[in-house]
Amino acid sequence: MSLAYGPDLPCLGKRKEAVAVPELRKDPITGRWVIISTDRAKRPTDFVREAVKQKGGFCPFCPGNESKTPPEILGYRSSTIGGPEAPRDTPGWRVRVVPNKIPALGIEGNLDRAPEGMYDKMNGVRAHEVIIETPEHDKTLATLPIKRVEDVIWAFRDRMVDLKKDKRFKYILIFKNHGEPAGASLEHPHSQLIALPIIPKQAIEELEGAKQYYQYKERCIFCDVIRQELEDGGRIVAENNGFVTLAPFAPRFPFETWILPKVHDSSFDNAPTHVYENFARALQTLVAKADKVLDNPSYNFVIHTAPVQDGPNDHYHWHMEFMPKLTKVAGFEWGTGFYINPTPPEEAAKFLREASVETPTQQLVGV
């Protein structure tokens, strides 16, 4: 999915009064929900134009262009000694969170479920936000100072804590598309957050799988995976005080890598401070290793966490899944849910494990 920002969208930062509300639709056979987003590129010619869009040029996420995005939801700023903090929507921020959508769509409205003949639908997405990770256009999660990566993680956490207060939200997805082949439409480093009134099918399946294992063994399956992988070592990529980075046993994609907290926790958003510090370090190490081994690949990551309205549980274990975009294999796997991966995870882990990286803090080398 691309962002609703870019040189070919004329109304940036302006509020449109009347805009079609996106619709959630449920496939009656598989039960899969889909967002039909009607306020974006949609006519055949739009896709053709998208294909030839040029890089470079104006960047709405760079400092000085704050007026080209909707007003910020969150900004981390430092006050200068003896001086006040810089005001909202002006330069001086370290991380900035803005809505992706034109604000009129915002988080207003009731959740209207409705039938359409034999089908089911619901009105739109409630929140779609962009986390602008740094004011520096050319930095990445691998090259930012570690404290700035921590800021990004904190922004994820703060937005999740804030949005879960709204009981209509059942699930919050935090993810990043890095590089055009991975779906990024802007170069400036950013992640995204989508708060949903439903729980995505794949999250349900993961939760159910973990629950079944727990019912049988009375242990968390992710904790068991961590234990077995640390003992075996062959799929371990890196490790620090709080996190294990590993290639999963059955990865869908070459060099797919997961970062898991060592201490059991079902939710991303309620951890002690040192967990986010260690998570930032694990993430920076992984991105730096991938950059080195795979020559600065495009990638996606997704934070997998329990549904926001659920209390803590013993069977689910939050984690991040990191997927470099190396193969052009979309359609078949999309169409079937069946994956063919040309790289054994043991080999991928070995390459990543053995890559020594120097990150800005110098703390982050290897296992």
Next chain:
Amino acid sequence: MSLAYGPDLPCLGKRKEAVAVPELRKDPITGRWVIISTDRAKRPTDFVREAVKQKGGFCPFCPGNESKTPPEILGYRSSTIGGPEAPRDTPGWRVRVVPNKIPALGIEGNLDRAPEGMYDKMNGVRAHEVIIETPEHDKTLATLPIKRVEDVIWAFRDRMVDLKKDKRFKYILIFKNHGEPAGASLEHPHSQLIALPIIPKQAIEELEGAKQYYQYKERCIFCDVIRQELEDGGRIVAENNGFVTLAPFAPRFPFETWILPKVHDSSFDNAPTHVYENFARALQTLVAKADKVLDNPSYNFVIHTAPVQDGPNDHYHWHMEFMPKLTKVAGFEWGTGFYINPTPPEEAAKFLREASVETPTQQLVGV
């Protein structure tokens, strides 16, 4: 997934004696099976090289190059009047089916299920075949004479009938990657077939969803969809005597389109002749319309059919799902199973429905 053919693979047509057997692995949390294919490009530098691979040049699928593929499994040839049919693995074929893999891997061997610690695995894929759709490198399913498209459909059917005799195969996937963005590594028109010792997760879900509906309503959900859509008309793309082509209510991708047989049948492979004739016409019409509206897009299609060892049933309904590759949205959707589609299916259907196309047979215009 790309094919194991191409200018950078030196041993085409030669049998390798010892090659690592691909492995099926099961993700312990979601139950998703993945093929870890160890005999293909896999080192980091292989991905880099793949990215810069040039088009054009030698084509192993063109007539005259039959020795550059493993020996053919099936070939449709015409005998000249009074003369014999051309021999196997020589020019003169209309459709040719060859193994994708080096034949040593073939369809030999037992199905060994084995644990690895807490994980489950199984040895390799049993069959992966390539259907070379025409000797003419520059033709497409839209521009071939309709009888040649029928040949392709018959090749799908004949291979499925043959492979299902082997009771180890539980599911047969037939699909096409057309164009590089859709995962095709060769330009020459071809489809693929994979026979699997397991049923892919997404097929199970579709079967289960259809079964639940049937248990409740005692009607096939696909038959109900066809009825409702024909009545409503807004998502219909085309129709002929045997098939309805429509945009589904909750499509994952812009211009996603399904082709469904009007007469209920759970399996693709046991239909009367006229069904394949009508299916070929419906498919050619759809590809021609997509070519016109979307300017010759890359695309994937997948035939969804019941597991090959099951008898006919009343709840599942075979069909084809056609997905143009218009957006670069891979990672997020891959990672979450959650889809955002910028094009309402009603608009996509309207564009496709209204595109008048002239196919070689002139029989195939619109609804």
